[in-house]
Amino acid sequence: MEWLLEPFALGFQQRALLGGAIAGLMCSVVGTWLVLRGMSFFGDAFVHGIIPGVAAAVVLDASPVLGAAAAALVMVAGIAVVHRQTSLREDTGIGLLFVGMLALGVVIISTSDTYAGSLTSILFGDALGVTVSDLVVQAVLAAVVVVLCLLLYRPLLALAFDRTKAEALGMRPGRTHALLLALIAAAVIGSYQSVGTLLVFGLLVGPPATAALLARTVPMMMAISVVVSLLSVAIGLVLSYHLGTAGSATMALVPVVLFFLTLGLTRLLARRRRATAANGMSLGVGTAEPTASVSGGPT
């Protein structure tokens, strides 16, 4: 127990835990819809898309949150332009903006004197450097994201079900999709300080994907995803403390490892269930007409 609690004795570790937990909560709720709508590639591109905004803010000594928000707007507008003005599929626009914005971010930050340090901080975050004011901003964004996700549950579920059906039901799928993009932006902007722009994607996709293997309903998927996120943050910080590894990267790695562990476990259990059912069938258990092989067998 001491091994588990020791890392959180220090104030900056407690703030890292709290920051990671808030990021995990936001990313879980939004990430559930991201995964259900098959928008993971968009999410990946999006988290890289805010880099030039943050980089410009670092160079100009402006607010990184505002910079990230501006870059997010440019990213979404750019994807929309490519999609609407050409016959190319949406993923081409996402790919173009992904590379373009990442490269632009590196170009901007390369003009800074502290190029390497700033870039590392933007890409990989600084979980142990989270301040109380960072936590306040993060908490406000998290409250907005969670409340809006709850308010939009029905339109988002209808949209995940079928866009045309959502429209026929009068659920305004276009507006819902735009709001989802805004929520993704808010979750990414609110989380990058803790886990970095590159690694926030781990919390955005890892826990919801793990939850999708276990959940029977969307609310259950969100709840499991939150639990997986909180576990990932806590386990990540404990491991990074004892192993001396980077806190943000370790936090982002844990949900991916948990996904594959859960996948293996669920597949193993499913195979066992099938084998049990097959044995039951061959023994005549649960069948209306016992087979000949059951004669004289166990009753």
Add this chain to the structure above:
Amino acid sequence: MSATVVRAEGLVLGYGGQVAVQASTFTIPARAVTAVIGPNGSGKSTLLHAVAGLVEPTAGTLQVLGSPPPVARPRIAYVLQSVSVPVGTPITVREAVGMARYPGLGLLGRRNGEDRRRVADAMARLEVSGLQARHLTELSGGQRQRVYVAQGIAQNHELLLMDEPLTGLDLVSARTIDRIIHAERDGGCSVVLTTHDLEEAFAADHVLLMSGRVVASGPPRQVLTRENLETAYGLGALHEHDHAAAERARFIDDPAEAHPLDGPGPR
């Protein structure tokens, strides 16, 4: 059947500059089953989308239940041709059917007794009550189509639109849905469905024959004449090996009774 549920005059429909339905004038009677039949790409689904208020007319006028389609939308239920639910989406049958009540509930409204009764009744009528805890991805195609029809009838509606509701179904599902279609009509609802099946079209009260426009409109025996079908499908498209279709076509009493609209069909 004097009242009309849909009235179109010079209606033109299209997507992104492409015309899908050329100028067509027709009416669809209320409290009747209307079949929209025509070859692939003839504009059947586009027409249904327009009636549902999902496609705006490029030209002409379209009135549904006495109003423009977007205004009439809360009184229309639409069962889509193919709702592809992504594999792994955790949506149960009960949740999918319950979605039909969303328009009246808004964002935060709580389901009342009437909402629950309508959902339970729709699932019972489509014989999917026993599947309500199952995921849509765990159902057969026929079971899933029954769920989508249950979703349609659980919605408040006076007009039920169904895009190929019986295509590719097993016998049990097809019979169940066919029974529902006629029960809806008998209950005072208007039903408009698209089909590729002449038998289904003959079983309807009213038929729209389409081929890039509405070629003919009226009672099945007046519309589904050999001449009209050849106009819509092209020569030799009456499925020479399809006995049922050929026999039906032969039994048309008098081809002169047919009422093609707007002159000869395209090409």
